Each structure stands twice: as structure tokens, then as C-alpha cells.
Amino acid sequence: MKTILNDFIAEQSLVDALVNDLTDEQWQRPLPDVEMWNIKDAIIHIAFFDYAATKLIAGEAEDLVSFSEVESGQDQYVRATKFHHLTGPEVLSWWREVRTRLVNQLYDKNPKDRVPWAPGLPMSAKSLASARLMELWAHSVDIYDALGLDPIVKDRITSTLFLSWQARPNAYRINNLEMPDTPIYLELKLPSGEIWAKGDQGAENYIKGSAKDWALVSIRRRNWMDTELEVVGEEARRYASIVQTYAGWADPAPKAKRQR
Structure with missing residues (x-):
């Protein structure tokens, strides 16, 4: 605390x-x-x-x-x-x-x-x-x-990263989606160089990259396609598209400037 x-x-x-x-x-x-x-x-x-x-x-x-x-x-x-x-x-x-x-x-x-x-x-x-x-x-x-x-962005961004993971079920719910049992691995590099990770390291669906990029995506200020995040697997892509750290209705992500 x-x-x-x-x-x-x-x-x-x-x-x-x-x-x-x-x-x-x-x-x-x-x-x-x-x-x-x-x-x-x-x-x-x-x-x-x-x-x-x-x-x-x-x-x-x-x-x-x-x-x-x-x-x-x-x-x-x-x-x-x-x-x-x-x-x-x-x-x-x-x-x-x-x-x-x-x-x-x-x-x-x-x-x-x-x-x-x-x-x-x-x-x-x-x-x-x-x-x-x-x-x-x-x-x-x-x-x-x-x-x-x-x-x-400082290492204290971990609070936002944690909420992006903890609120995953709610992100599916507010988008009227059923959350599957598909394992996902989230691995992010903090500004200090330390690694912050959640999930199954061996999962086929994974998201890797900078903590800054993922935090900006999870607060709905950036589209993941416009970042350098490595997003692999259908479920990882869906998670990256709907992630939302805050309560309320589902906010749309900014329109992507590039497709990938």
C-alpha cells in the first residue's frame, strides 16, 4: 500500500x-x-x-x-x-x-x-x-x-499494467464477448529494463513489448497496431483490441493508422 x-x-x-x-x-x-x-x-x-x-x-x-x-x-x-x-x-x-x-x-x-x-x-x-x-x-x-x-512513463506504470490484466474478464463482458479459456502470456519491459509478466509463458497467444506501449493501449489512447507490440495469436489480438483498465462502457480504440 x-x-x-x-x-x-x-x-x-x-x-x-x-x-x-x-x-x-x-x-x-x-x-x-x-x-x-x-x-x-x-x-x-x-x-x-x-x-x-x-x-x-x-x-x-x-x-x-x-x-x-x-x-x-x-x-x-x-x-x-x-x-x-x-x-x-x-x-x-x-x-x-x-x-x-x-x-x-x-x-x-x-x-x-x-x-x-x-x-x-x-x-x-x-x-x-x-x-x-x-x-x-x-x-x-x-x-x-x-x-x-x-x-x-516510469516503473510505477505497473499499477496500470496490473489493472489491464485484472480487468480482462470485464473487458470481454462490456464488449458482449464470452471470455475463452485460451491461455495468454503478457510480457512487458519496464522503463528500468525489468520485465513485468503475467500468464502462461508457454502460451501460443502472447503479447510482448514495452510497458509504455501496452499501457497506452490499455487506457484506450493508442491502437495496438500503431505500436511496436508483438501480438501473436487470434485471442491475443482480440485481447489487445478490447483491453480497458477502467470501469464503465466499452470505449473504442483509436482508429489504427496502419493494419497488421
């Missing part, structure tokens, strides 16, 4: 530095692949769900859906419009406040403590920390893309 929270703080600091000196024009810059969102919307979204988590941990809200409906002013583009009046620097200041509160709450939790999240589906404090870290990195990719920068 401490390792995840330390990773969470490090990633927060990295994203904070990314947006700290943005101009007013840059705060309004649209995100390339998120309809009607700009950079300020991305930070509002991150801050709001950190804020929601603090309320749920404290027992001041019943579940994420009902809290969001009342508190966010969510529109058809899933933007928290209630906070649109804030300037970019004001949004950043708010995020700093709520993320500090969230991390302090999580440090005081047993990793197995249950926290209400989706209606009727609580998650452990450790899983909540991993999910918040994954979502933070996913939306930071949107900001990097909007600024024309290459997303930064």
Missing part, C-alpha cells in the same frame, strides 16, 4: 509540474481524442474524483454515481461543469488540496478496508489507490498529447 501511495504522490507531482506554468490559452487547449474536453477539464476531472474519493472514504457519500450526479454538474460529455468557472490556476490549487487529503486518508487505511465506490460494488483501499493512480496517468496522457509532448 505504501509503495502504491508513494507512486501516486510521485505521479501527482509530475502532472502538477506539467500544468503549473500553463498560459490561459494552454489551459483551454482541446484534448485530441476526448470530445469537447480541454486541459482544464482534464484536471477538473482528476480533482473531482479525488474529491469524491475523500467523501466516500469519510462516509460522507453513499456511492460515486449519486455523489457525482449531485456535486459535479456532469454534462453529456462527462465534464464536471460545476467547476468551469474556476481558472486554470484555481483548479490546480483545488486539486492540490483534495489530493493531499485523499493520500492522507489512504495512508491511514488498512489496504483491505472496503470503500464504497460504484453502487453495491465497494473496493479495497489498495484497489482504490491503484485505480486513482491509473486514471491520473491516463488523463495526463491526454494533456501530453494536447501539448504535443511524449507521455512520460
Whole structure:
């Protein structure tokens, strides 16, 4: 738990530095692949769900859906419009406040403590920390893309990699597919050079390559065909096409620029 929270703080600091000196024009810059969102919307979204988590941990809200409906002013583009009046620097200041509160709450939790999240589906404090870290990195990719920068990836991306594997059954379910018993092997090289792997090493269906490429695919920001991933076997190709680290409906992958 401490390792995840330390990773969470490090990633927060990295994203904070990314947006700290943005101009007013840059705060309004649209995100390339998120309809009607700009950079300020991305930070509002991150801050709001950190804020929601603090309320749920404290027992001041019943579940994420009902809290969001009342508190966010969510529109058809899933933007928290209630906070649109804030300037970019004001949004950043708010995020700093709520993320500090969230991390302090999580440090005081047993990793197995249950926290209400989706209606009727609580998650452990450790899983909540991993999910918040994954979502933070996913939306930071949107900001990097909007600024024309290459997303930064550290070894702490393992939380996102784990969720890509752990959520595989859900990826099939939300795409109305039956998950087969076909063994799959996932082998990824972290920025440090270490190997992160899951599954049956002898499987005929496998995915190998950089952790960065797979993480970008699993948060639905890149199509696997546009990466250097080695994806072998029919089931591995299907997994790479539907993998999704976050809950909700099935999001389409970006349209592939090349076919293979």
C-alpha cells in the first residue's frame, strides 16, 4: 500500500509540474481524442474524483454515481461543469488540496478496508489507490498529447499494467464477448529494463513489448497496431483490441493508422 501511495504522490507531482506554468490559452487547449474536453477539464476531472474519493472514504457519500450526479454538474460529455468557472490556476490549487487529503486518508487505511465506490460494488483501499493512480496517468496522457509532448512513463506504470490484466474478464463482458479459456502470456519491459509478466509463458497467444506501449493501449489512447507490440495469436489480438483498465462502457480504440 505504501509503495502504491508513494507512486501516486510521485505521479501527482509530475502532472502538477506539467500544468503549473500553463498560459490561459494552454489551459483551454482541446484534448485530441476526448470530445469537447480541454486541459482544464482534464484536471477538473482528476480533482473531482479525488474529491469524491475523500467523501466516500469519510462516509460522507453513499456511492460515486449519486455523489457525482449531485456535486459535479456532469454534462453529456462527462465534464464536471460545476467547476468551469474556476481558472486554470484555481483548479490546480483545488486539486492540490483534495489530493493531499485523499493520500492522507489512504495512508491511514488498512489496504483491505472496503470503500464504497460504484453502487453495491465497494473496493479495497489498495484497489482504490491503484485505480486513482491509473486514471491520473491516463488523463495526463491526454494533456501530453494536447501539448504535443511524449507521455512520460516510469516503473510505477505497473499499477496500470496490473489493472489491464485484472480487468480482462470485464473487458470481454462490456464488449458482449464470452471470455475463452485460451491461455495468454503478457510480457512487458519496464522503463528500468525489468520485465513485468503475467500468464502462461508457454502460451501460443502472447503479447510482448514495452510497458509504455501496452499501457497506452490499455487506457484506450493508442491502437495496438500503431505500436511496436508483438501480438501473436487470434485471442491475443482480440485481447489487445478490447483491453480497458477502467470501469464503465466499452470505449473504442483509436482508429489504427496502419493494419497488421
